[in-house]
Amino acid sequence: MINKNSPLPIYAQLEEQIREQIESGILGPGDTLPSEREFCERHGISRMTVRQAINNLAKAGYLRREKGRGTFVSERKMEQQLQGLTSFTEDMKARGRKPSSKLLHFEIVPAVESIAQTLSIPKHDPVYHIKRIRMADGEPMALETTHIPANLVPGLTPEIATGSIYNYLEEHLSIAIDYSNQVIESVTASETESHYLDIPSGSPILLMQRDTFLKDGTPVETVKSAYRADRYKFVTVIRR
Template structure:
């Protein structure tokens, strides 16, 4: 594990060793790692060397410190590519993770002027409002508010929205979902998000609004989501023109 004759600095060897333990699952989120003194005694190196490795892993968000208690393994963020249009359920399934939803409310509301304009419907037209918590492995990841024209997507029920909405639209209604436009911005949680996402007040979140359209260009849904910034990150590939 630690080779004192290697040209690779000892602190870096220790960093890589701890990373391997985390990535292999031998060290799990919330586990406390040995103290600096324990590492120093085990490998017969200075505590300063150990401290450098630990500080680097804290800065890289593999570990976090709790004053007076110790150093712990941090939950690793889920990464979602911004290329391609997938539902939360599809995204979690592709990772081999169990996705679930907790329905908060499901009702039909009249579209206000802004929502009517976004969905391309008449003001006061019927719109499904679906509010639910999105979970991965039973951990709250996002608070999602979905607005769908009831005249464009018919037959929605509470039971259907508990599972994959996109699967219902494409396989049961034979409608082809084509593309979406997303806007992402940073924010601080409000009281509703604190309650449903189980995060402290003043926690950072990512607000994401997606307008999704069918193959004929019709926008059928507007989704406003609040993602936990401590558990989720987004990735995009950039190509220089």
């Protein structure tokens, strides 16, 4: 019940109650949340208070709103461990999900200066420019833009790019991937990202920049990935 004498604000108490019901499984993914009016009548609180609690939970990814339909419990976020370098395909298969990619763009282009510097190649050297929607069980998870040196990775085709490029490098070219440098930040989705990820414009996303290297330190790819923040979270173990 709501304790109106508690120093904790009423909206925060309601928010915590709903969050606990979701995390305990009382409310499952896809379940419909009671209406604002029902919460008001049940607890004797204002609609503005209820709305603030629901807005906070929606921003945190626990709930999703569908215009004209109501408010629903979101699907659980998938955790990606930051220990170990895995491809999207490997990661989804390990979760029992079916990975797939929708190829939006595939072209060999001259490297612009910033890409050339990142890949340690001369400016205007040929690079693959690949843009893909990475999906799990048919649902868009990330919008990915990749640049790979064409002279280092011969024979890459659009058909290969719809699957695992890492598998092609390691199994067909015997190119040993060793490590990557990765930066993750929270940003709001652009109109393009919102369109391809099927999320409202301005939604929070996790933007990841990954530069991958071979055992001798040669850069083999640079990737920018926009992950849906309502479907993904990154987890790491930090030791003292």
